[in-house]
Amino acid sequence: MRIPCPHCGARDVQEFTYLGDAKPRRPEGLDATEAAMLEYVYVRDNPRGPNDELWYHAAGCRAWLMVRRHTLTHVIESAVPTKSAKAGVAA
Amino acid sequence: MNAQPFRLPSGGLVDRTQTLSFRFDGKTYDGHPGDTLASALLANGVRLLGRSFKYHRPRGVLSVGSEEPNALVELRTGARREPNTRATIIELFEGLEATSQNRWPSLGCDFLSVDRLAGSALVAGFYYKTFMWPAAFWEKLYEPVIRRAAGLGRAARFADPDHYEKAFAFCDVLVIGAGPAGLSAALTAGRSGARVILCDEDFRLGGRLLAERREIDGRPAADWVAATLAELAALSEVRTMLRTSVFGLYDHGIFGAVERVNDHVAVPPAHQPRQRGWRIYTKRAILASGALERPIVFPGNDRPGVMLAGAVRAYVNRFGVLPGREIVVFTTGDNGWATVCDLVAAGVRLSAIVDSRSEIDPTFKALAERAGARVFAGGAVEATQGGHHVRGVVVRDSSGKHTTLSCDLLAVSNGWNPTLHLTSHQNGRPIWNEDVQAFVPGTLPPGLAVGGSAAGRFTLAQALEDGARLGREAAVEIGFRPTHIEPIPTTDAETNRVKPIWRVRGGRGKAFVDFQNDVTEKDVELAAREGFRSVEHLKRYTTLGMATDQGKTSNIAGLAIMAEQTGRAISDTGTTVFRPPFTPVAIGALAGHHRGKDFRPVRLAPTHDWSREQGAVFVETGQWLRAQYYPKPGEQDWLTTVTREVLAVRTGVGLCDVSTLGKIDIQGRDTAEFLERVYINGWKALPVGKARYGLMLREDGFVMDDGTTSRLRENHFLMTTTTANAGKVMQHLEFCHQVLWPKLDVRMVSVSEQWAQAAIAGPKSREVLRDILDAVHDISNEAFPYLAAREVTVNGGIPARLFRISFSGELAYELAVPADYGEAMMRALMAAGSPHGITPYGTEALGVMRLEKGHVAGNELNGQTTARDLGLGKMMSSKKDFIGRLMARREALLQSDRPTLVGLRPINNAERLRAGAHFISMGRTANTDNDEGYMTSVAYSPSLGHWIGLGLLKNGPRRVGERIRAVDPVRNSEIHVEICSPIFVDREGTRLHG
Amino acid sequence: MAEQATSSWCRRDAWAAIIQVGQIGAAGEPGVKVQLPANLQLATLIATTGSTGLERITKQLVGLDLPRSASIALSATHGLAWSGPGQWMLLARQRAGFSELTSLLSDEAAVSDQGDARAALCVSGRRAREVLAKGAMIDLHGKAFPVGATALTSFAHVGVQLWRIKDGPDGPAFEILVSRSMAASFWSWFAASAAEFGCNVARPG
């Protein structure tokens, strides 16, 4: 696979590490409940189709990216920095 | 005597002005440059090349390319010996040495020929059925016997002496195959200005045009090939790669290829690799890999001398070799007649032509007349005769009458299969095409186009047309504008009608479907009778289509017979999906430079050479090589050395490299807030100039890493991590910042490599440091107390950082200088410390001392422990949120009987503790039900004079004083230990603060 | 007494005991040349989010524009290489004045010295691209990687930052920064890869 890093251009997937689904949002603060945190840490969908995922350009610019990848075909629609995409940022 | 009796007097692409000498099974033969081992052996009249896998039947050359299932030999000798190489693609070189395989004692006389013995027993599913019970028989009896009888050659017994490489290439358009379609695709794409890579597995470009007598634009096809190659060579953005097999297609237009850089010479020239594994990144790719001819399934079809008709043409036209003198052609289509035509042109007479079709084209009849051959329309070959090669065939004519014909070569043709394997590598399913009677590519992966024979368009005109069109389309799709469009070259006429037959019925004897795995039509029938319907199951049950050739010549007949047996059409039966690699690839070509000591990069500390000079023994810690201990002459074992090192620190002063610790520079207004969120303990109150121990959890509540972090300035911290986790922690921090809290002003960068760092530990450490630091820096206990952390200078202004931190529990410091000064620092410290007997110590002594102080390290930070498990639960702040806070509070993690950190000491001081030993209460049986935890780390404590250990034990801290069994089933030992505090030495910490 | 600089405190750069000057691999006209730059100074600059101060002050102090994409601005004495979003690698060709420069920049950026953290080399020559292609998973073709382009990537599993400088008399030229601790592994790969073309190694000054 090649991931189109918005900073570095298309790079071999070997340069990246994969984290997983980008949708879950960390329940922030002292008021967060254990149940919500449990959901955030462990519960994931297993979608067939385009999915937003977190990838880290470890051997490149060290940016965390939100990559929209089709889980069946591996077709990548987009890759954007999480900093701009606000992926994972608590509301 | 004619040295090469089957070499035609002229013609072919071999260089007759030069002779190459080679050996096969100990006998010496001659060949020419341009020959393959197969063509040279055939020129010398050698037809028996090996024995088959299961039945040890004699086997000769079937094909002319990489699909060859039969002619597998061991190439070269000694460490370079390579089994299962295909004689049809081995380029002849001077001194080549090959031996046949699968025979004992000799190729001609094989005692293991099970055909004569128990052949009928080895039917489909034989292994599954026969060797099911009892299990012990498998190892002791069945396997050794089968291994002897079966197998595909012997691997070399020595390490491969050659160098292999990996390489990466990028192009706009990759063209796979340099036949007519590939050459014209490369040309049109190249002319448009696109960067083109043209790969071919052969050692000469031209594909089938090398093997055929065809005309392009009214002239011999060779002229067109030469002109095309000349133009390609002149295009600066076109790269042609010979001897390069594209073996896999991966996501996003990435291809794997192997370049046999020096397989065609005896030994690679100095500084050159044997093979090079390529990863090719493409925007577009054109598959122009041609087609593979199909054999016919009939009894005795595996006898040497039965050869594909297209291969016969190739041996005649390209190599100037006549594979036989009395020739019969057995064909189900026009292609067999092309062979007749070329043989006639070469002045060869034929005995007979058997065409399974009842209607024969008048032009073919005329051709047969010229060849002096009888024609059997609507006939079939029902048997072959002979021992080690064909002596005759039995032909059944259309009326059912049998005629025996004498012959030494039977050319067979049953149509062609597109070489579409790469189109399947991304799950594409080939589709049966009734018109061309073959599977053709189905849905193609993005960016890939297929043309010519590979697409089931088998004529030369179609190949040229497809190539030109696809080359242009690919270039246009990625933004190139072809300047002008050249007309597509014209060709001479050809027909390619075929009416394949999937097996000849009625004969007697074994009719082989898969030559390489000895799968017969009967095996396929049996599989069908036993209920197998899927071709994937058929493959696994009968082994049809396995091994080096992956069924390139056999799959189709197998599934056609399966279709017939199950009453389905071929299109409904489907074909197996092809997976990479298309052709066998040496592991060396995949590993490249990365083998042995270069298996992966090794990281060396800036003080590495100094440590080596001091006699250090090194140990791998993550990617790093760290000094483990520094043996002195006369020291008998590592324990003696380590004990000396520990005592030196505890009584005087020691010196240890700690450069390998991860160091992360963190700056920005919100740094303290950021640390609050990633560490379990508090950071806002940490004053400038101080360090603090910090513990980090993963979000699931388990400990991730620990280390000290210092506040160098108000908004500038320096974090340290463990050596092994540095990269992981950096990634985690970047995640926390970029994904979770992008609004925080935190700016971090790894400075691990910038600083050389040394621990100076022991009661005399301050005196040594005073000698090193510039005098302006006061390091008295008052001015520079425990956990002080400051920027200092050494040697008159060299910037340095000094930390008063201790892993050993002694008065200790860590001094960091820019890495270029690392070695100078060590030498200066050694010089300054020599009056105090300063002693270099390694990770082993460090480990002993941390254990004596009850500090946790890698064995305890194992990803399964919580802060509470490690006795560090009190560090967890309740006033702030931090990563892992909530998950660490889960009920199960708070259970009092969770294994928790304790110290352990032997009841009998002479006994040695063993890490990994499990704890069992006294009087209980040692089994998993009674398992109460295990010993994580042990060391011999020179300070106490006995072994000590840390362990994780249920209810641990409340059981101090209790005695328990430490059972080590791996080493078969058991000792009794007493549970104690994990801090063994200086429990009050007076030395630390001294 | 420690104030006096002693001769024992001499620098030992990352290539010491790893690279020998001279020809390696095939004899004859070398297809690849390696130069080890002396006195290369490096520092990471990370800008304050949303601040334009760094751009202004770098222009003022070293006369270079801060690159906004994967490229390097170079003068005879200094360079500013894009080094990730909001990050740059500042380089200077001489030691003198560098710490003063970085301290002036520290108001507008987080500055971290990296001069000792990298092993630097300049690879040039007719076959330079072919050597690098044995480890680089990026396209170094003239059009894909023009003069002034930079990339953070890995060669043969070793993290590097490289940029292309002005072509030499016999082909393209690349400056490469290698993680210091992996210099020996990098060189093992590089030397093996360059051997077939012949490689001349020089260490000026």
Ligand SMILES: [Zn+2]
């Ligand atoms: Zn990137």
